[in-house]
Amino acid sequence: MVFSYHVIKFESISFLQGTNWSQSVGDKGVLYKSLKDPYSKLIIETSDNSEKLFHVPKDRTVIVVNKVVHFLGELV
Secondary structure, three states: OOOEEEEEEOOEEEEOOOOOEEEEEEOOEEEEEEOOOOEEEEEEEOOOOOEEEEEEEOOOEEEEEOOEEEEEEEEO
């Protein structure tokens, strides 16, 4: 499986219902970690109102800093 690095500017971020995420606040911003195996799903809505769905692997951290999302994931 190949994963690429994404930096996404966004207006809103949502986690699909039924997906398990942990949340914490770190020095770099709000950290979300997917806990479900094998994939958790993440929806990013950008400023042009387009939605993108990503698979984020278990134990992969998503960092939200000043309306920019940093994570290793796979575009669906």
